[in-house]
Amino acid sequence: MFAPVYFDCNATTPLDPLVLEAMLPYLSAQFGNASSRHEYGRAARRAIDEARGRVAAAVGAHPTEVVFTSGGSESNNLFIKGAAACLKPGVLAVSAIEHPCVIKPAEQLARRGWLLHKLAVDAEGRIDADNYQSVLAQQPKLVSVMLANNETGVLQDIAALAVQAKAAGAWFHSDAVQAVGKIAVDFRRLNAAGVHALTLSAHKIGGPKGAAALVLDKRLEIEPLIAGGGHERGLRSGTENVAAIVGFGVACELAAQRLASTAPRLIALRGQLESGLREIGATLFGAGAERLPNTVCFALRDVDGETLVAHLDRAGFAVASGAACSSANPEPSHVLRAMGVAAELARGAVRISLGSGNTGEQVKDFLNTLQITLSKLQRLTAIAV
Amino acid sequence: MLKLPIYLDYSATTPVDPRVAEKMIPYLVEKFGNPASRSHAFGWETETAVEEARDEVAKLIGADAKEIVWTSGATESNNLAIKGAAHFYSGKGKHVVTVKTEHKAVLDTCRELEREGFEVTYLDVKENGLLDLDVFKAALRPDTILVSVMFVNNEIGVIQPIAEIGEICRDKGIVFHVDAAQATGKVVIDLATLKVDLMSFCAHKTYGPKGIGALYVRRKPRIRLEAQMHGGGHERGFRSGTLATHQIVGMGECFRLAREEMGVENERIRMLRDRLLKGLSDIDQVFINGDMEQRVPHNLNISFAYIEGESMLMAIKDLAVSSGSACTSASLEPSYVLRALGREDELAHSSIRFTLGRFTTEEEIDYAIKLLHEKIGKLRELSPLWEMVQDGVDLSTVQWAAH
Numbered sequence: 001m002f003a004p005v006y007f008d009c010n011a012t013t014p015l016d017p018l019v020l021e022a023m024l025p026y027l028s029a030q031f032g033n034a035s036s037r038h039e040y041g042r043a044a045r046r047a048i049d050e051a052r053g054r055v056a057a058a059v060g061a062h063p064t065e066v067v068f069t070s071g072g073s074e075s076n077n078l079f080i081k082g083a084a085a086c087l088k089p090g091v092l093a094v095s096a097i098e099h100p101c102v103i104k105p106a107e108q109l110a111r112r113g114w115l116l117h118k119l120a121v122d123a124e125g126r127i128d129a130d131n132y133q134s135v136l137a138q139q140p141k142l143v144s145v146m147l148a149n150n151e152t153g154v155l156q157d158i159a160a161l162a163v164q165a166k167a168a169g170a171w172f173h174s175d176a177v178q179a180v181g182k183i184a185v186d187f188r189r190l191n192a193a194g195v196h197a198l199t200l201s202a203h204k205i206g207g208p209k210g211a212a213a214l215v216l217d218k219r220l221e222i223e224p225l226i227a228g229g230g231h232e233r234g235l236r237s238g239t240e241n242v243a244a245i246v247g248f249g250v251a252c253e254l255a256a257q258r259l260a261s262t263a264p265r266l267i268a269l270r271g272q273l274e275s276g277l278r279e280i281g282a283t284l285f286g287a288g289a290e291r292l293p294n295t296v297c298f299a300l301r302d303v304d305g306e307t308l309v310a311h312l313d314r315a316g317f318a319v320a321s322g323a324a325c326s327s328a329n330p331e332p333s334h335v336l337r338a339m340g341v342a343a344e345l346a347r348g349a350v351r352i353s354l355g356s357g358n359t360g361e362q363v364k365d366f367l368n369t370l371q372i373t374l375s376k377l378q379r380l381t382a383i384a385v
Numbered sequence: 386m387l388k389l390p391i392y393l394d395y396s397a398t399t400p401v402d403p404r405v406a407e408k409m410i411p412y413l414v415e416k417f418g419n420p421a422s423r424s425h426a427f428g429w430e431t432e433t434a435v436e437e438a439r440d441e442v443a444k445l446i447g448a449d450a451k452e453i454v455w456t457s458g459a460t461e462s463n464n465l466a467i468k469g470a471a472h473f474y475s476g477k478g479k480h481v482v483t484v485k486t487e488h489k490a491v492l493d494t495c496r497e498l499e500r501e502g503f504e505v506t507y508l509d510v511k512e513n514g515l516l517d518l519d520v521f522k523a524a525l526r527p528d529t530i531l532v533s534v535m536f537v538n539n540e541i542g543v544i545q546p547i548a549e550i551g552e553i554c555r556d557k558g559i560v561f562h563v564d565a566a567q568a569t570g571k572v573v574i575d576l577a578t579l580k581v582d583l584m585s586f587c588a589h590k591t592y593g594p595k596g597i598g599a600l601y602v603r604r605k606p607r608i609r610l611e612a613q614m615h616g617g618g619h620e621r622g623f624r625s626g627t628l629a630t631h632q633i634v635g636m637g638e639c640f641r642l643a644r645e646e647m648g649v650e651n652e653r654i655r656m657l658r659d660r661l662l663k664g665l666s667d668i669d670q671v672f673i674n675g676d677m678e679q680r681v682p683h684n685l686n687i688s689f690a691y692i693e694g695e696s697m698l699m700a701i702k703d704l705a706v707s708s709g710s711a712c713t714s715a716s717l718e719p720s721y722v723l724r725a726l727g728r729e730d731e732l733a734h735s736s737i738r739f740t741l742g743r744f745t746t747e748e749e750i751d752y753a754i755k756l757l758h759e760k761i762g763k764l765r766e767l768s769p770l771w772e773m774v775q776d777g778v779d780l781s782t783v784q785w786a787a788h
Binding site for chain 1: 390392394397398399400401403406409413414417418419421422424425426427428457458459460461463464488489490491492493494496497587589594595596597613614615616617618625626627628629630631632698702704705706707
């Protein structure tokens, strides 16, 4: 039995051993409640403060701008619903390719008197400039566009979009959970352009599940999603998850430190992977756009994505047929559909998302396995016909 | 060898039991998959672990695993239960009933509902901290849609008459929510017999990790909720967001241990608590807050008269205790829970909450008794109030100069 190769780092990443090491004391002797005033509590508080500093430093924010939450979904819900609660209903715009945890809260607002626009993207998955202009002309109060797409890895020019949104008077939020650790993210610079809030998450960058943050411009007043006790400057109540927050801090620091060395390595691996895929006639989605160094989304004509990933899993490669969160959903990806990909081809979509632990050898093996799997599938199809 | 400070604040949070931590570690190392990943074994193995843990949580409370929704903690569970039910059933009425001694997570959430146009009745408690059922019944109205009463109070440890309240609510068709964050492993919870519709839990008060909780949502009769966190549709749409597998596994394991060990453990803890009480009973002017019968064995909340609370906490730094609940301990306000019992501010000010737990030893209790004797004597020597009382002055008749 050989260990399967993990190519699904956009779903979640393995915990970095250094992160685990930093967390362990907070799962044993350092167990205090950070709100307690005795030494056990104060030690926990110091650990959280330190982690807050690390998270802030990794994305060029001030520690007081970091609000810890339980996950990226919560951060996105917090911003969208929390900001809306402080505003009179008006126009709201989110991109058509957002993660469901942005789209669903936006749809929730649409049921409460907000007018929701889903921003169109072009064939490469980038925000369509004309459509964006026309939506901005309606003076939206809230705009949310993700920094990097989880399925295709396509990047948006958030700073440029925010500058325009700022001129229209909108509060601009960006879900950056897939971007941090893979590309440089600088909240100070983005904030100057007009980005008011960023969503970050630990488990996408070698940190633990259960910790995330909303980086928030303090000039914005938003309502909390979870009340009671007034933790996190009143923006998020509930006993802090100290161990996970500590892990998040270390993961952010490591990600920032290693960015310069990991990004080129991942780009090289992706290049190797993509040339192999092109050779067998795969369609690569968003390949004409700037993308995350680690993500490849492809489809092969007449090959069902679900079937292919099931075979690949048996052959020892863990990849995704869509975003993990909607893997249960048999509908073709809403991201690819928004890019104008035909439903039939979109059903063939397979996502490979690499991590720092992956190697060229693994990519080579994968391409070989893919070839073998495809000929097997073709034989099966031939028999069926 | 005694480790100082001695931890007597188990109601704020508990250490993670080493057996729980051990069970969690593999899910921080090799079993790191996203339980929502359906396309590979990394996802399947964590999904299985999540479901096993769900079974363990259900078993401790006499529920079905399908009735358990994972959340990030009891605060989130309380928010989801109260806002979720109030919003869903707002067509039937907009009146909510709760109690003044509830945790902030319930009270602040109710305040939020008030701002949205709901009406909330905050009931007083009796001097012993318990809810008067007649007062409760009288507060219910035809438009009451939700009642929220905690199982075990976090500051004084009293156990509210949940079974009786449940009967009344069910009879009137009112949704009944119970914050049971402080109850698991301390009192028997059987949702097969209790007429409770929603119940909040967390792991970190029961020797599990922080950052994980659950909400029990009854299926028969079926209770509906409006989700508070939207997204990928995890937890049957009740609560979206990637499941933190290691924390969930930890919660399952700590609830399993609670189920197996609570009988024996609670007797041991009761003995230690009684030893502490006995050891302090020869100090003058000490008052126990909250009923001693309807109370978990872990808790002792005592007011030491004529001692200022802050100097008390400073003097007994070798004991990690709290003067109120951890969540409100940053404020110097006297505890709102003790005030609700009718304690005067001065008494409330000098109250200390001792909460004992799995790792408390007899040696630690004896050390605490000795230290308290010593320090209380010293503090009272310094207290002008104590001096006046010793001289026979009735403080309630004294006219204090304004300052």
